Amino acid sequence: MHRFAQFVVRHPWWVLLAVLLVTVAMLAGASKLTMRTDFDSELPASDPIVQTDNRFKAVFGDKDVIMLAVESRDVFSASTLNKIARLSEDLKQVDGVLEDEVTSLATVNSIKGNAEGVDVGRFMRKVPTDAAGLAALRRAAHADINIHGKLVAKDDTLTLVSANLAKGYDQAKAYAQVQALIKQYSGPEKIYAAGDPIATQEASLGIQGDLGKLMPLALLLVVVSFIITFRSVRGVVVPLGLTVLSIIWTLGFMGFAGLPMTMVSSTLPIIMIVTASSYGIHVVHRYYEALVETKDQKRAIELAIGSVGGLVIITGITSALGSIGLIAFKVVSIREFGVITSVAVLLSTAISLTFVPATLALFRAPKRLLSMEPKLSVLDRAIAAMVGFSFHHRIAVLVLTAVLMGVAAVGVTQIKVGNDFINTFPAGHPLRVAFEKMNDKLGGARYINVLADSGKAEGVTDPQFMSALYGFQQEAAKDSRVGYSVSAADIVAQMNKVMNEDDPKALRVPDDRDLISQFILLYSMSGDPGDFADRLDYDQQRAKIQVLLKTSDQEDHKAIYHALKADLESRLGPNQKAEFGGEVMFWSAVVDYIVEGKIDNILWTLPLVMLASLVVFRSVLGGIISVVPIAISTLLTFGVMGFTGIRLEMGTAIITSISVGIGVDFAIHFIGQVRQLRGRSANLGEATTQAGLSSGKAILFHVACNVLAFSAFMFSGFVPIQYFGWLVSLTLVTTYFATVIVLPALLSLLRPGFVDTGLAPQRPGPATAPAADPDFIDTPTLPLCPIPASN
Amino acid sequence: MTKLTTICAVLAFHLAAPAAMAATAQEIMSLYDKQSRADAEQVKLTMRLVNPQGKVRQRTINYQTKTNEQGKQNSLLRFVEPADVRGTALLTLEHAQDDDDRWLYLPAMRKVRRIAATEDNENFMGSDFAYEDIDFEELANNSYTLLKSEMVAGTDTWVIQATPTPQSRDKSGYSKRVLWIRKDNYAVVQVDYYDKKDELFKKRQATGLAEVDQSGKWRPKRQEMLNTKTGHKTEIVYEDYRIGGQISDDVFSQRTLADNR
Incomplete structure (x- = not known):
């Protein structure tokens, strides 16, 4: 790492030229970026619902x-x-x-x-x-x-x-x-x-609106946090440059790879802002510290990259692993998002190790270097007290945590899954209003299509078959959640009534096959070729029944489907069969995939991240302990979703992967800090409290920055993305508290050997100011230390 | 090319142009209209509706028509196939002023029912042909422009654009039509229909033209109408054409509709 750092510092212009060339290439890629807003292609082609829908399209066309x-x-x-x-x-x-x-x-x-x-x-x-x-x-x-x-x-x-x-x-x-x-x-x-x-x-306008509105907002928010942190031009320009380049490279990658912008991937620029700014903060902050210590510009950059570079790579890999777990989903947008985010995080890592040090090398060392005065603030004391308390009251803390987890588990059982796509748009959105009007007044805006097959050509005109369809429609109409249904059978019944002097008793399918055929002929003669083609196929073997639903609740949709299927099958003869399709069925399938995918995703992501920490700490227990905070916060977030009624759906399904990727860094930082402090202090309690004092505060700042940037999502044009913003913020905050409260208690209880093994080389410096140690994994006292102004 | 040769070329072109080129679009359309009209005519037609997926629905119909006292057409359509609609019949009596009278006979009900009149731009029997496509040309309702001459399938044709007059624009489903009319017999071989957005919407082709019963009237063996926007098409195959001859007025009466199976 040091060699690499030396190269970058000695040849900054070459490095920047290389970055520039890649950026130009990526801009060319970004110009190829497409947008996908139709939902038809969200499911794999092998899915039974997709295949049924394709059969529908083959028979009845698709307009x-x-x-x-x-x-x-x-x-x-x-x-x-x-x-x-x-x-x-x-x-x-x-x-x-x-x-x-x-x-x-x-x-x-x-x-x-x-x-x-x-x-x-x-x-x-x-x-x-x-x-x-x-x-x-x-x-x-x-x-x-x-x-x-x-x-x-x-x-x-x-x-x-x-x-x-x-x-x-x-x-x-x-x-x-x-x-x-x-x-x-x-x-x-x-x-x-x-x-x-x-x-x-409307969906693509929403995506464009989000990109145009939320991205500048999130950038503004991180710039504010850079200004507060670094109070210098380079402290803003360098991490901001990193963030912007990360976004360009990511969009370029999407363009080259042919991955389109979707409602899900439209969140990427902000996620990039969050991730890249975190990396930027780490590197720049470490550089300032090293500068204070060495008073040498080049040496400071080398030291910063040498010590933080490894950490940035590790957290980059763990975040990428967190995201790649999304390919467990069979929903195309989510899978694509997993791939894009993984690559994006790695690109961002590469930029922070090249562009950042090379740019820093171009600035002159600040004239005035303030030496750091390690002062303990109220916040420092509060965090230290919190960490100390949980270390010493481990049983109480762990029991309380277990109780809280129990409550959250109850919430998890309450989670409602899936959402009608119309609820993606916020209340009052014109499209949603249109749907609500149609639901209220015209018997529904959502539909299930039934493909009823009579088993033989001209079989539809068989009075038994057509009466079965008519009876099925009558039965379906009894459900208050069903608006109405349309098929050839109700036209035949209406015709029978009209031809029989409007006798209400004649509103039924006649028993005479020829008469049914003649009614159909008469009706089709009076319309366009497309008119009846939507209800009967040309062989008159299959009929389509469209059942309109008034409800937008997917659990209702499923219940209605099962009732309809059972009823129709009981009416059909031996060679006759029915298939169900249409957008309601399509969205139900999406929901099943989201649930199945979410479980697979968690089962994949946690072990992957655990494995990464295991490698970092070279300890199985180390791997397990580092995922405890994210496991707790994931359970808590799902519990909150259950209690508040926020649904698990396309937008919210990606939360765990993003928050696990970011959250695992906290534990790695914290435990890494404890491990290094053990090199100086034989007392685990003291080392843990000290880690809380330095690393805990750094993580808190990290969380605050991220939550600030993620809060931009709360202004999204899509409801699931708004929830995503809230829930990711909640997960990060709970991960933070789980890290500084539960981890100390666990360390106190288990006293694991691995924290004693990775002793950092002893270096001179005040024991109370671990930040002065340039080889520390973390960047302690990050938020509150007075950073020297560079010019 | 010198100035002189240019002048020569232009002169040569004008001299070589067929004398028929001098005919106006209006004259051509009058002759076309004359050749398409017959006092009495009957034919058996098989109509095949072909959807974009290639599925076919086929019906065979006997069609008879005769000019009435008002100079308009009386017509009778009677279904021969498929078997379950055999005998179903539609009688239309056109009037010069009032709405047309239409009666329907459904053999399965054994009842004659009066049914409402249709409009020109509605579809004929659920096919891709609109009523205005199968009706005689309304010469007064259109203005015609001769665009060019063109060879179609080895015969020379005039290419004429027909645009509805402002008064008849609302009644028609088209912004314009382009017709290819054979120079030798004034029969139409191709028509392109443009919708109100002025985009090509339907293409009609007539093939197998032959003179029927030495009447001077030429009729196709086969016609096809393709909706270029939906990919749906209708093919009609004609058999047993008869032009002239005697068709009793009784054929076109409500009374005989039910028993004339």
């Missing part, structure tokens, strides 16, 4: 949809109806919209009985101009089971205008055009937008 919900005091007023007609027409101009696949009151087909027969065709050909015409239209809508409560809310205050989109449309353009339409047509009606291009564009 994106734009949905506009128009809210009015009365939908059946001439002004609102005219607006709907014009909006339906203008929606055709939106990029990608299939002009004959716009559905609204102005375009929808219906089956109505009339005096002479039956009206199969446009529900509303012209907007009625008089009160009688409007009243008749309202009556017709109320009588039509495919309109009442589905296209128009039962209280006539909300209606949908939706459109299918052709493949390959421009999402950003379609989104902008839809927003322009909303602006143009709003007032007094309110218009809410949902659907694929809207949701994905």
